[in-house]
Amino acid sequence: MRYCIAFFVYLFSMFIGISNGYTQTIISSNLDFKSPNSEIICKIISNEKGDASYQIFYHNTILLDHSQLGLELSTKGNLNRFKQIILCQKSSQVAQYSILNAKKYSINHSYNLYKILLINDTDTLPMEFKMFDDGLAFRYVIKNNSGKAIQVEKENTSFQFLPETKAFLQPVAVAKSGWEATNPSYEENYQQDIPVGMQESTKTGWVYPALFHKGNTWMAITEAGLDGNYCATRLDPISTNGNYSIAFPDLKETIIKNGGILPKSKQSFYSPWRVITIGSLKSLVESTLGTDVADEAKYPESLCKTGQASWSWINSKDDFIVYEEQKKYIDFAASMHWKYCLIDVNWDQKIGYEKMAELSKYGQSKNVGLLLWYNSAGDWNTVKYTPKTKLLTHESREAEFSKLQKMGIKGIKVDFFGGDGQSVIKYYIDILNDAAHYGLMVNFHGATLPRGWARTYPNLMTTEAVKGFESVTFEQKAADQEANHVTMLPFTRNLFDPMDFTPMNLYKIPTHVHRKTTPTFELATSVVLLSGIQHFAESPEGMSHEPDYVKSFLQNLPTHWDDVKFLDGYPGKFIVIARKSGEKWFVAGLNGDSSSCKIDLDLSFLPKNAKGKIFTDGYASNSIMQNDFANKPSELTLKANGGFVLVFE
Structure with a gap:
């Protein structure tokens, strides 16, 4: 058996590319992971039945009790029962990065990295844990050398809170409900200080970040490092006895028919990081953990040109997206020393590309850049606003973005995504990549939580994913x-x-x-x-x-x-x-x-x-x-x- 385990360790080491830090092999049924200051401890446990779980302690007090780990894969079945846990690598890391689009610009942080293997008789499940002084993050490594697609059917990760814990949670809207079937758009109100275990009323789940507290200790759960191979997730609506599980999107949350919901790839891939920030409210609000674990920037910082913008639609709505009104708002931005003016729905019909090029030149003369609205949708909702279908393929995006670049347009606002399926997440990322190649900044509206994307894609300036001020203008x-x-x-x-x-x-x-x-x-x-x-x-x-x-x-x-x-x-x-x-x-x-x-x-x-x-x-x-x-x-x-x-x- 030990020869078999050693071989698994060798394969894993080759796969994850261990090349520095302290590498060790410890075979056990439980392991302790610690933050650099040792105030946060995560215990990984495999019991006599082979159930893999973790516990979290803060200042020697338990915050999360036995919480489940594991995946169900299309090719390997249920990977949540393991006889052994192997610690393959432990190392202390120091990292630094800068991000203009965040609560602080220059960020220095340290963490302890642990790479492990969960092993049963025939299969392995690699995992990575990062322990910070203000929380921890972990993710799964889905190894695939078969040349065939592997699909994650279910993620078994859960968060088992103690009964006295209280929660602040926002429900997920029912897929394809709401105005023009555009939900979910993360535009609900938070339910506040509710007991853990309360069932979510729409039976669709709870969005991230999810906030919990046990006395004066606070925890925020979210995910980060989401790429186009995985879907966005949420917390399951049923949390019996305070046990919240990871849930996948509704089958309707896709941009292609009959597919594109669950995580899937023909190559090895990762789950997003499961992020748990821990400490006082001060620790949480000052924390950068959600971007600390995100992928490093793919493009230069120069793509991120932060600023303020005027915006006519919030006050005068659809009928005033016309040339003279937008010129007035360009003048307004100039008088306020703001960098941008956002021009919203149906500009292609009511102003047109030729006149928009004129407005862009006029804005440049006033040191005001223009941002233009787009409908993301193809046929997955009934929204009729235009421009529509311009961004659906790489070829159509390149044609449109090239045109905008020549017009001097600075960025785009893309609206009405209506889903968290893997195909939708890939669509977000494809837009970000193609926009970056044409120097365009991006604002996602009617959208999902961006989950640390602002670090990876510096041209992502902002995302709605909130019940914003436009709702205030609609109803008392x-x-x-x-x-x-x-x-x-x-x-x-x-x-x-x-x-x-x-x-x-x-x-x-x-x-x-x-x-x-x-x-x-x-x-x-x-x-x-x-x-x-x-x-x-x-x-x-x-x-x-x-x-x-x-x-x-x-x-x-x-x-x-x-x-x-x-x-x-x-x-x-x-x-x-x-x-x-x-x-x-x-x-x-x-x-x-x-x-x-x-x-x-x-x-x-x-x-x-x-x-x-x-x-x-x-x-x-x-x-x-x-x-x-x-x-x-x-x-x-x-x-x-x-x-x-x-x-x-």
């Missing part, structure tokens, strides 16, 4: 929920990935909907929420009502951040966060509650003599006032659904 219910919803997002959807919420309506919504947040709440979203290109929901007419100091703030708002500090908050209730750009610190707070709240502001991280400006809600209705502010312990009172912004130089 969304407006009533906005403050609570937005104060959830820094802890969940916007935790690792850029988010196209399209925030900041300062004056009023030009529809029947009454906005419930204060102007300074809206102003603070420009700092709290992260997006590579931030599409603002204010109009030229609305901005004309704002004082010069508000305009100056927005004209000089940074386009990316160098550092982040979480100061205080609780999901769905309030948040205070500080972001640094150059020598400036921006501190912003949001009150997600319908009653006022008091916040103790600790700015001890700033120089003692630091002085700044504070923006708060004014005494007059719907107004913002500015005052001087010194760095000293302070107590701020925020209005109901209100906020504040501080700027220190």
